[in-house]
Amino acid sequence: MVKLIKSFIAIALVISSILIAPSLAFSQGSSSPQPPAGAVVTLDGKALFTIQKKSLSSSPERRAQTIKERITAFADDRSIPIDSLWTKDIEDSILVGAGDKILIYVSDEDAKLVGKSRQELTKQYLQTIKDAVLQYREERSTRSLVLAAIYAVVATIALILAIVIWQWKGGASRINAWLNSQRYTRIPSIRIQNFELLSADRITDLCIWLVGLIRSIVALIILYAYFSFV
Known part of the structure; x- marks a missing residue:
């Protein structure tokens, strides 16, 4: 009878260890550090994309505000056509601009934080800015x-x-x-x-x-x- 009880306890311990181990692993995995939430760049109150990385002494919030102001100025200046948007590679970053104005730069760190290449993220930002400015101007024309x-x-x-x-x-x-x-x-x-x-x-x-x-x-x-x- 004693042997039977010991066997039952041993089996219970094995089953418990099997069930608890994945839970512990999951909890440890979920507690791993997440990338910062970042600051959202908007145009006329509409979200365009999120800036997560700071620039030199500028926080993500300050950087997002600067980008917002530049994009808004571009959208308000109808003398600068939509087709004047351009990109330029410089060292570890890609510049995005319109006319003779720089709107934003995309670095390797920016792309790494969202799991994309620098070129992919730049292409996404470029299309987002183009669509947003076009809609902004059309709405104001109407x-x-x-x-x-x-x-x-x-x-x-x-x-x-x-x-x-x-x-x-x-x-x-x-x-x-x-x-x-x-x-x-x-x-x-x-x-x-x-x-x-x-x-x-x-x-x-x-x-x-x-x-x-x-x-x-x-x-x-x-x-x-x-x-x-x-």
């Missing part, structure tokens, strides 16, 4: 056209309303009519002793002329503002 159309409609409505209000509230004709009605009552002549410098008629006509001039100036200002706005 948005600009829509906003321009809205501005034109609003400006036209404002112009029509200004003209209607100007006429509805009397405008120059009613002012002129009122001036004529006051020609010999509230509008006196200007005299120095017995010498008449300006008669009431002349003053009234001058006021009517000034009203017409002001009306023309206002109309020109409205038209100028309209065409400038549109």
